[in-house]
Amino acid sequence: MKITKTKADATYTLAVEGRLDTNSAVEFDKEISMLGDDANELIFDFANLEYISSAGLRILLSTHKNFSKKGGMTIINANESVMEVFEVTGFLDVLNIKE
DSSP states (O other): OEEEEEEETTEEEEEEEEEESHHHHHHHHHHHHTTOTTOOEEEEEEEEEEEEOHHHHHHHHHHHHHHTTTTEEEEEOOOHHHHHHHHHHTGGGTSEEEO
């Protein structure tokens, strides 16, 4: 998994490439926790995310909870297979996902 982080004011964008699974979830969580207190809004660009497991979903859910107290969290550019996981798990109803 590769994560590219960009910042514009208090909005961070994390572009995630590869697989977000048990093996890469620790790195993913670490990148999010290193954003700092000035992070008000978080955008995940999943254009190049191939797969997401329950470990990745768990991190998204906790991150959503933390950022809902701030400026919010948005997922963009999720492909069909990732969207299917969001649909089956009910995450479409919980997370802010823009296609």
